[in-house]
Amino acid sequence: MLNPSQQLSKVLSEGPQISNLIQMHDGEFNLEVPPEVSRATIDALMKGHTGYCNLTGIETLKNALIERCFQKHSKLYDPSELLVSNGSSQALFMLMESILSSGDEVLIPNPCWPAYKAYINFNEGVAVDYHMGTKGIDIAEIRTLVTPRTKALIINSPHNPTGLVLSRQNILDLVLLSQEYGFLLISDEAYEGIIFGGDEYVSPLDLAVSSNLLVVTRTFSKLFSMSGFRIGYMFADRNIIRRCSTLQGVMTDNACTFAQHGALAAIALPENSLKKRVEELQRRAYYCHQLLSSTFDIVQPQGGFFLFPNISRLLGVTWDSDAQFVDGLLNVKSVSTTPGSSYGMKDHIRLSIASVNEADIKEACRRIIDFVHHR
Numbered sequence: 001m002l003n004p005s006q007q008l009s010k011v012l013s014e015g016p017q018i019s020n021l022i023q024m025h026d027g028e029f030n031l032e033v034p035p036e037v038s039r040a041t042i043d044a045l046m047k048g049h050t051g052y053c054n055l056t057g058i059e060t061l062k063n064a065l066i067e068r069c070f071q072k073h074s075k076l077y078d079p080s081e082l083l084v085s086n087g088s089s090q091a092l093f094m095l096m097e098s099i100l101s102s103g104d105e106v107l108i109p110n111p112c113w114p115a116y117k118a119y120i121n122f123n124e125g126v127a128v129d130y131h132m133g134t135k136g137i138d139i140a141e142i143r144t145l146v147t148p149r150t151k152a153l154i155i156n157s158p159h160n161p162t163g164l165v166l167s168r169q170n171i172l173d174l175v176l177l178s179q180e181y182g183f184l185l186i187s188d189e190a191y192e193g194i195i196f197g198g199d200e201y202v203s204p205l206d207l208a209v210s211s212n213l214l215v216v217t218r219t220f221s222k223l224f225s226m227s228g229f230r231i232g233y234m235f236a237d238r239n240i241i242r243r244c245s246t247l248q249g250v251m252t253d254n255a256c257t258f259a260q261h262g263a264l265a266a267i268a269l270p271e272n273s274l275k276k277r278v279e280e281l282q283r284r285a286y287y288c289h290q291l292l293s294s295t296f297d298i299v300q301p302q303g304g305f306f307l308f309p310n311i312s313r314l315l316g317v318t319w320d321s322d323a324q325f326v327d328g329l330l331n332v333k334s335v336s337t338t339p340g341s342s343y344g345m346k347d348h349i350r351l352s353i354a355s356v357n358e359a360d361i362k363e364a365c366r367r368i369i370d371f372v373h374h375r
């Protein structure tokens with residue numbers, strides 16, 4: 001049995017040989033990088049912005065990020081509270097390194113993006129799951145998990161892998177809990193702004209939380225299709241930013257200078273062009289949900305890139321596990337997906353609509369349903 005990363009490597013290495021492969025495993029948006037971004041990046045290269053820059057990010061980008069945060073959330077940060085990193089992955093890793101001592105606990109949603117656990121374990125912390133499932137959180141249950149060793153709690157909304165979006169009330173409850181017990185609330189907002197159905201996007205930034213107990217990480221990788229630029233950023237208390245900057249200094253120094261100029265252009269994009277990108281994702285997500293809802297117990301995503309159908313009723317007969325199901329789907333039907341167990345829920349699979357158009361979704365769902373019915 002392949003583990004998730006072996007599974008992914010298999011797909012990537014065998015992809016060209018798997019005929020008619022439909023990729024529903026990855027988290028990269030296949031709309032092109034906005035031309036304004038490419039142009040600004042090339043301009044930056046041509047103008048010689050090719051050397052090291054300020055360790056915490058170029059001044060123009062930092063100012064623009066602070067201004068955007070203020071415009072959208074009425075929350076004003078100081079440049080000393082912002083670090084531009086090599087993707088938000090690096091920010092999250094450095095954050096764990098800077099806050100955790102051996103045995104410190106971090107509450108993480110179950111299911112969740114698997115890197116959280118890795119970052120916590122690498123830094124000798126203990127990851128403690130709180131239940132999220134496909135329906136959402138229960139604040140009373142989370143409260144029972146808080147101990148004197150609880151250092152932080154991570155939220156991720158819109159959520160990878162379920163597509164859930166936390167409500168204003170959920171976020172308010174978590175903010176109050178973090179203040180009551182004095183732990184950090186870490187809001188991983190990688191899918192920021194990718195909200196379906198016209199719902200509001202709520203971040204703890206909207207709730208006037210004091211900066212010393214709040215960390216927000218964001219990225220240009222998802223909505224803007226800029227994953228290869230490796231530009232992410234983190235707002236946090238200045239002491240955390242100082243420690244993470246020291247670490248970034250010895251790990252990688254600054255994030256790529258000319259890519260930061262591209263990110264600056266991304267921030268300046270008109271709202272309308274971002275809206276179109278979100279509408280495209282919503283169309284795909286709703287269509288995929290509609291096609292699969294009579295075959296699977298599947299929640300309609302509220303945002304992000306993913307759907308997370310429940311396959312429990314299929315397990316134990318033809319397939320022993322979600323990983324075996326995913327493997328079979330790839331080998332027999334040439335549709336790549338990821339097993340829910342990679343995210344901590346073994347009765348599900350994750351489908352990404354980020355890099356498939358509607359025709360691909362239609363064909364992939366036809367194959368998936370056929371796979372289930374002709375097992």
Ligand SMILES: Cc1ncc(COP(=O)(O)O)c(C=O)c1O
Nearest residue numbers: 087088089113160190219221232
């Ligand atoms: C939930 C979540 N957070 C953070 C990231 C990190 O993205 P990046 O390092 O490209 O900013 C990802 C990437 O898949 C993600 O799914």
